[in-house]
Amino acid sequence: xxxxxxxxxxxxxxxxxxxxxxxxxxxxxxxxxxxxxxxxxxxxxxxxxxxxxxxxxxxxxxxxxxxxxxxxxxxxxxxxxxxxxxxxxxxxxxxxxxxxxxxxxxxxxxxxxxxxxxxxxxxxxxxxxxxxxxxxxxxxxxxxxxxxxxxxxxxxxxxxxxxxxxxxxxxxxxxxxxxxxxxxxxxxxxxxxxxxxxxxxxxxxxxxxxxxxxxxxxxxxxxxxxxxxxxxxxxxxxxxxxxxxxxxxxxxxxxxxxxxxxxxxxxx
Amino acid sequence: xxxxxxxxxxxxxxxxxxxxxxxxxxxxxxxxxxxxxxxxxxxxxxxxxxxxxxxxxxxxxxxxxxxxxxxxxxxxxxxxxxxxxxxxxxxxxxxxxxxxxxxxxxxxxxxxxxxxxxxxxxxxxxxxxxxxxxxxxxxxxxxxxxxxxxxxxxxxxxxxxxxxxxxxxxxxxxxxxxxxxxxxxxxxxxxxxxxxxxxxxxxxxxxxxxxxxxxxxxxxxxxxxxxxxxxxxxxxxxxxxxxxxxxxxxxxxxxxxxxxxxxxxxxx
Numbered sequence: 001x002x003x004x005x006x007x008x009x010x011x012x013x014x015x016x017x018x019x020x021x022x023x024x025x026x027x028x029x030x031x032x033x034x035x036x037x038x039x040x041x042x043x044x045x046x047x048x049x050x051x052x053x054x055x056x057x058x059x060x061x062x063x064x065x066x067x068x069x070x071x072x073x074x075x076x077x078x079x080x081x082x083x084x085x086x087x088x089x090x091x092x093x094x095x096x097x098x099x100x101x102x103x104x105x106x107x108x109x110x111x112x113x114x115x116x117x118x119x120x121x122x123x124x125x126x127x128x129x130x131x132x133x134x135x136x137x138x139x140x141x142x143x144x145x146x147x148x149x150x151x152x153x154x155x156x157x158x159x160x161x162x163x164x165x166x167x168x169x170x171x172x173x174x175x176x177x178x179x180x181x182x183x184x185x186x187x188x189x190x191x192x193x194x195x196x197x198x199x200x201x202x203x204x205x206x207x208x209x210x211x212x213x214x215x216x217x218x219x220x221x222x223x224x225x226x227x228x229x230x231x232x233x234x235x236x237x238x239x240x241x242x243x244x245x246x247x248x249x250x251x252x253x254x255x256x257x258x259x260x261x262x263x264x265x266x267x268x
Numbered sequence: 269x270x271x272x273x274x275x276x277x278x279x280x281x282x283x284x285x286x287x288x289x290x291x292x293x294x295x296x297x298x299x300x301x302x303x304x305x306x307x308x309x310x311x312x313x314x315x316x317x318x319x320x321x322x323x324x325x326x327x328x329x330x331x332x333x334x335x336x337x338x339x340x341x342x343x344x345x346x347x348x349x350x351x352x353x354x355x356x357x358x359x360x361x362x363x364x365x366x367x368x369x370x371x372x373x374x375x376x377x378x379x380x381x382x383x384x385x386x387x388x389x390x391x392x393x394x395x396x397x398x399x400x401x402x403x404x405x406x407x408x409x410x411x412x413x414x415x416x417x418x419x420x421x422x423x424x425x426x427x428x429x430x431x432x433x434x435x436x437x438x439x440x441x442x443x444x445x446x447x448x449x450x451x452x453x454x455x456x457x458x459x460x461x462x463x464x465x466x467x468x469x470x471x472x473x474x475x476x477x478x479x480x481x482x483x484x485x486x487x488x489x490x491x492x493x494x495x496x497x498x499x500x501x502x503x504x505x506x507x508x509x510x511x512x513x514x515x516x517x518x519x520x521x522x523x524x525x526x527x528x529x530x531x532x533x534x535x536x
Binding site: 127185 | 399410453
């Protein structure tokens with residue numbers, strides 16, 4: 001089992017393929033497994049694809065301390081150092097995009113190109129645990145919340161109706177190794193307190209910003225459509241692409257399209 | 269049904285007995301019913317006892333907006349206005365004590381004597397929804413959380429063992445009309461963001477601070493014992509009484525002792 005020891009914790013990772021390193025960072029409290037459905041097979045053909053489990057998720061250590069996106073970024077840097085990966089094309093989805101921004105800002109040499117998928121720079125008002133999420137997790141239970149919430153924000157009603165087997169296939173991976181609820185909440189706190197809104201102009205790497213046209217669920221005061229537009233305005237060398245008819249989880253509903261956009265961006 | 273309209277909302281209240289007005293404020297997300305087992309019968313003998321349901325609880329309106337202790341204070345002031353109460357003894361338990369502090373600060377002419385029972389001025393550095401609380405509510409479910417948590421902080425193990433019937437009776441009332449979880453969380457947010465630390469010296473009315481000897485809930489950022497001591501030090505001339513052998517809910521576990529302390533204070 002490939003793990004690296006960082007200070008006093010262990011981070012689980014996997015490497016697939018050879019070529020220019022590509023690093024994929026998952027959404028809130030989600031381990032690296034989800035990338036193995038579509039992205040690892042596609043990009044490991046000509047890249048060295050690196051995935052890992054954030055602390056608190058998957059097979060990594062789960063210390064009961066406050067987490068921040070800075071800590072997640074530091075874990076990734078230590079992992080890249082251990083793997084002798086000098087730099088990488090970094091793809092961050094949702095909370096992973098927040099971690100990716102910090103990598104680009106605080107460790108610019110580690111990031112060759114940046115893909116910020118359905119993410120943002122900050123939640124201006126809600127720094128703590130969002131009431132609506134807590135309420136739904138209490139009322140529905142943790143697993144049902146994660147399942148229903150993932151479907152609601154992830155895909156259009158049409159897609160859910162037409163492709164139930166693809167949804168189930170994704171959820172099988174996502175729910176298989178769901179982290180204990182404590183760490184889901186610690187990830188939420190890390191995400192809500194992340195704030196790079198004043199630093200976006202310092203991101204110098206070529207940046208591709210992706211967002212689904214319908215990624216507009218209002219869990220708190222800002223949705224991914226709005227926050228992606230803020231990113232595009234703030235990051236100098238960036239390009240925003242809106243994916244029609246998609247919501248939050250197009251990496252799993254429309255991987256072909258997402259991969260094509262990323263490959264074009266890598267070639268540029 | 270006695271209610272008073274506050275802007276668009278209705279606040280439910282009851283008044284029992286005759287004499288000097290005596291107002292009781294309940295703990296977090298708890299309606300006024302809780303006082304009817306021991307305190308209303310005792311003090312309505314020679315007082316006009318006023319209880320009410322906070323917005324979000326009991327039979328009062330439950331608007332889905334952010335709540336603050338200041339809002340609860342203004343609602344209570346509207347009840348006093350409706351009943352044409354010029355001056356009252358004001359007792360607040362736990363979060364109710366925070367509301368009572370604000371009533372003494374914002375409507376000083378209305379408060380003749382102040383009783384702050386197992387309460388505090390602030391939760392420094394813990395203004396959002398507390399992680400441990402949310403985790404337990406998700407893992408245990410909402411009603412079970414309220415019961416388990418209240419047992420843990422409210423009553424000594426010995427009392428729970430020797431007076432199981434009294435504990436059950438308390439929860440029959442407490443859980444009978446449990447407010448929807450959304451409003452429990454809105455109350456917790458109001459409580460956590462309350463901060464009167466810098467204003468305690470302006471509380472000029474005679475004040476009694478009381479707390480159970482064993483109130484040291486390790487899950488709270490600050491225990492009621494510690495926060496009560498801070499109140500007693502900071503409020504000019506405040507009296508401080510520790511109830512031996514008690515935890516947070518001595519109004520249900522040791523009403524006679526609590527009533528004696530209150531009557532001694534009222535006689536002064």
